[in-house]
Amino acid sequence: MSAVPDRVHMTLRVNGEDQPVSFAPYKTLLEVLREDLGLTGTKHGCELGECGACTVLVDGEPLLSCLELAVDCEGREIQTVEGLASGTELHPLQAAFADHGGSQCGYCTSGMLMTAKALLDREPAPSRERIKEAISGNLCRCTGYQQIWEAIEDAARVMREGKE
Amino acid sequence: MHAFNYHRPSSVNDAAALAAKQAEGKLLAGGQSLVQAMKLRLASPSDLIDLGAIGDLKGIKVDGGSVSIGAMTRHAEVAGSAEVKKAIPALAYLASQIGDRQVRNMGTLGGSLANADPAADYPAAVLGLGATVVTNKRKIAADDFFKGLYETALQPGEIITQVSFPAPKRAAYVKFKNPASRFAIVGVFVADTGKGVRVAVTGAGPSVFRVADMEKALGAKFAPDAVAGIKVKADGLNTDLHASAEYRAHLVTVMAKRAVEAALK
Ligand SMILES: Cc1cc2nc3c(=O)[nH]c(=O)nc-3n(C[C@H](O)[C@H](O)[C@H](O)COP(=O)(O)OP(=O)(O)OC[C@H]3O[C@@H](n4cnc5c(N)ncnc54)[C@H](O)[C@@H]3O)c2cc1C
Ligand code: FES
Ligand code: FES
Numbered sequence: 001m002s003a004v005p006d007r008v009h010m011t012l013r014v015n016g017e018d019q020p021v022s023f024a025p026y027k028t029l030l031e032v033l034r035e036d037l038g039l040t041g042t043k044h045g046c047e048l049g050e051c052g053a054c055t056v057l058v059d060g061e062p063l064l065s066c067l068e069l070a071v072d073c074e075g076r077e078i079q080t081v082e083g084l085a086s087g088t089e090l091h092p093l094q095a096a097f098a099d100h101g102g103s104q105c106g107y108c109t110s111g112m113l114m115t116a117k118a119l120l121d122r123e124p125a126p127s128r129e130r131i132k133e134a135i136s137g138n139l140c141r142c143t144g145y146q147q148i149w150e151a152i153e154d155a156a157r158v159m160r161e162g163k164e
Numbered sequence: 165m166h167a168f169n170y171h172r173p174s175s176v177n178d179a180a181a182l183a184a185k186q187a188e189g190k191l192l193a194g195g196q197s198l199v200q201a202m203k204l205r206l207a208s209p210s211d212l213i214d215l216g217a218i219g220d221l222k223g224i225k226v227d228g229g230s231v232s233i234g235a236m237t238r239h240a241e242v243a244g245s246a247e248v249k250k251a252i253p254a255l256a257y258l259a260s261q262i263g264d265r266q267v268r269n270m271g272t273l274g275g276s277l278a279n280a281d282p283a284a285d286y287p288a289a290v291l292g293l294g295a296t297v298v299t300n301k302r303k304i305a306a307d308d309f310f311k312g313l314y315e316t317a318l319q320p321g322e323i324i325t326q327v328s329f330p331a332p333k334r335a336a337y338v339k340f341k342n343p344a345s346r347f348a349i350v351g352v353f354v355a356d357t358g359k360g361v362r363v364a365v366t367g368a369g370p371s372v373f374r375v376a377d378m379e380k381a382l383g384a385k386f387a388p389d390a391v392a393g394i395k396v397k398a399d400g401l402n403t404d405l406h407a408s409a410e411y412r413a414h415l416v417t418v419m420a421k422r423a424v425e426a427a428l429k
Binding site: 005008024025026027028047048049050052055061062063064066067068069071072115118133134136137138 | 165166167168169170172192194195196199200203204212214216240263264265266267269270344345
């Protein structure tokens with residue numbers, strides 16, 4: 001077996017900015033975001049694909065950063081929770097989660113927000129059923145899902161009104 | 165994770181050459197099973213050969229009576245494909261029922277088949293439709309592909325390139341799912357192919373299997389009550405914390421009946 005290189009160097013595009021970064025090639029996207037880019041909003045949960053806490057958007061689609069290798073993401077558009085707000089203004093989803101009590105300990109929240117964002121980017125007026133299906137891969141152990149569904153519905157309404 | 169070498173070949177030939185050279189290497193598709201297994205230390209490949217940059221392995225083609233799907237095509241693409249929905253709606257529906265959105269955006273057809281998880285959904289469609297698994301070396305009929313628990317006819321380093329699904333006259337897939345992972349506790353794919361009826365069951369046994377008695381009964385009369393009285397034996401079926409072998413045996417009949425109902429709609 002040939003020696004595994006210590007680090008690879010590449011540019012990852014995160015939240016609209018090119019970020020040169022060097023990291024061990026066997027790291028997951030989750031590890032590189034948190035440890036090498038200092039973006040700790042995305043959470044480590046189960047590490048096995050089951051909880052959705054690590055969800056980020058890659059090319060607009062939600063995926064599990066704990067099962068995605070960072071080397072696989074060169075040239076792709078990565079979005080994390082840090083990129084949601086514009087300056088000091090919260091994204092409507094963030095505001096609605098706060099208003100509706102959609103976040104208690106907050107551990108699942110960044111994953112929930114990103115999955116919900118991918119849904120609303122594509123479907124501005126999803127039904128309750130669609131919302132449930134969309135976030136079915138994101139587990140919350142404290143808030144309960146009711147407030148989260150309501151927050152997403154409210155954010156969808158605010159976003160639709162903002163567009164009119 | 166442990167240290168490994170990462171390769172990103174741009175052709176099937178290059179990937180096959182790398183796989184031949186690295187005896188302890190593994191092919192990487194969506195990573196939804198392999199990366200998980202690596203974290204659990206169930207797999208520790210020296211090298212990962214990422215198939216993600218090989219354009220030939222992606223995409224969906226419909227021609228004449230069949231749908232060909234590249235091995236690296238993600239579940240979400242199959243679920244959302246207007247062409248698949250038109251030619252084989254049961255196949256698009258099956259893909260839409262795999263895991264959750266995140267998993268469907270990453271998981272691939274080839275990875276699912278090579279992995280041959282006893283509770284995976286795609287094996288039911290491959291066997292139920294009598295599809296052909298195409299590799300870089302040969303074509304393998306569905307009936308010869310699945311060999312047992314996580315075991316297939318693939319040789320070390322052999323790469324699935326695409327799967328060709330013949331369009332049936334009518335078909336449906338129904339699963340009783342594990343509510344957390346959505347893997348099948350029992351899933352039944354029923355297809356009226358024009359050359360006879362095929363019934364494939366996933367989740368119940370160590371590997372997907374056909375039920376000859378049901379196929380015969382449905383061949384004579386394609387209606388839910390034709391299978392309602394046909395039971396499979398619990399011997400050799402899976403028992404785990406979700407369901408006993410007896411319960412799974414019972415579910416096979418119930419799901420088969422519902423699948424026939426759905427196929428008639
Ligand atoms: C939370 C969760 C829920 C899930 N729920 C379901 C479900 O409900 N139903 C279901 O069916 N599945 C489910 N899955 C599995 C998932 O759908 C993937 O299909 C599966 O993990 C394998 O596909 P992959 O592309 O990720 O392959 P990988 O994990 O990358 O690879 C799996 C194996 O296949 C080999 N391989 C990959 N591609 C090829 C190829 N082209 N040729 C030869 N060998 C190859 C690899 O070497 C490896 O051994 C779930 C997974 C997770 C994490
Ligand atoms: S940490 Fe990725 S799914 Fe749980
Ligand atoms: S707010 Fe605590 S897990 Fe969801």
